[in-house]
Amino acid sequence: AQSVTQLGSHVSVSEGALVLLRCNYSSSVPPYLFWYVQYPNQGLQLLLKYTSAATLVKGINGFEAEFKKSETSFHLTKPSAHMSDAAEYFCAVSDPDTGGFKTIFGAGTRLFVKA
Amino acid sequence: SAVISQKPSRDICQRGTSLTIQCQVDSQVTMMFWYRQQPGQSLTLIATANQGSEATYESGFVIDKFPISRPNLTFSTLTVSNMSPEDSSIYLCSARQGANTGELFFGEGSRLTVL
Numbered sequence: 652a653q654s655v656t657q658l659g660s661h662v663s664v665s666e667g668a669l670v671l672l673r674c675n676y677s678s679s680v681p682p683y684l685f686w687y688v689q690y691p692n693q694g695l696q697l698l699l700k701y702t703s704a705a706t707l708v709k710g711i712n713g714f715e716a717e718f719k720k721s722e723t724s725f726h727l728t729k730p731s732a733h734m735s736d737a738a739e740y741f742c743a744v745s746d747p748d749t750g751g752f753k754t755i756f757g758a759g760t761r762l763f764v765k766a
Numbered sequence: 767s768a769v770i771s772q773k774p775s776r777d778i779c780q781r782g783t784s785l786t787i788q789c790q791v792d793s794q795v796t797m798m799f800w801y802r803q804q805p806g807q808s809l810t811l812i813a814t815a816n817q818g819s820e821a822t823y824e825s826g827f828v829i830d831k832f833p834i835s836r837p838n839l840t841f842s843t844l845t846v847s848n849m850s851p852e853d854s855s856i857y858l859c860s861a862r863q864g865a866n867t868g869e870l871f872f873g874e875g876s877r878l879t880v881l
Binding site: 692696697741753754756759 | 770797807808809811814858860869870871872873874875877
């Protein structure tokens with residue numbers, strides 16, 4: 652079965668520091684990959700998605716992610732953290748076993764930003 | 767894009783009662799889904815809401831406990847029946863436009879507390 656692993660349930664960075672949130676997927680075929688963000692008391696919104704057009708994907712709010720097939724990874728980065736980036740981040744994959752019908756979510760990583 | 771409205775946004779319910787959550791999308795969508803997000807955890811797919819027919823449930827979820835309706839392309843309801851404290855959770859409605867591998871749009875969620 653498909654799975655998504657996010658390393659680190661909590662990540663803490665200082666304002667202005669690099670943000671790196673890790674995501675690894677299991678798939679025998681290139682999947683569609685997503686990063687979503689959830690602010691407190693809100694639903695999820697899309698940060699970015701990989702659909703095989705380019706391995707480096709740029710999203711909203713200065714975030715980007717790089718698809719590395721050899722490492723089955725799709726890590727999320729931002730060069731300089733801002734206090735407003737504090738939120739829960741979910742990596743997700745469209746399950747190729749179901750023709751992309753279902754989306755499988757990782758456990759999530761809560762990002763804390765210190766002043 | 768699609769804007770999803772859910773109601774109620776939160777409720778406190780008594781054990782043994784049932785509650786229906788409504789989900790309205792501002793545009794026609796191909797797929798609608800219901801997810802559960804238990805405190806501090808990731809999203810678990812409950813079912814796919816199929817227009818005009820019975821929903822497709824994931825393993826561990828049954829129609830008697832979580833009846834779902836989708837009478838048209840923009841509206842769906844989820845009922846949580848005979849509630850127990852274990853049903854305390856956030857229930858999220860989501861939708862997809864177009865291809866099966868496209869992004870999901872989410873409502874802000876309905877936070878249920880069962881006493």
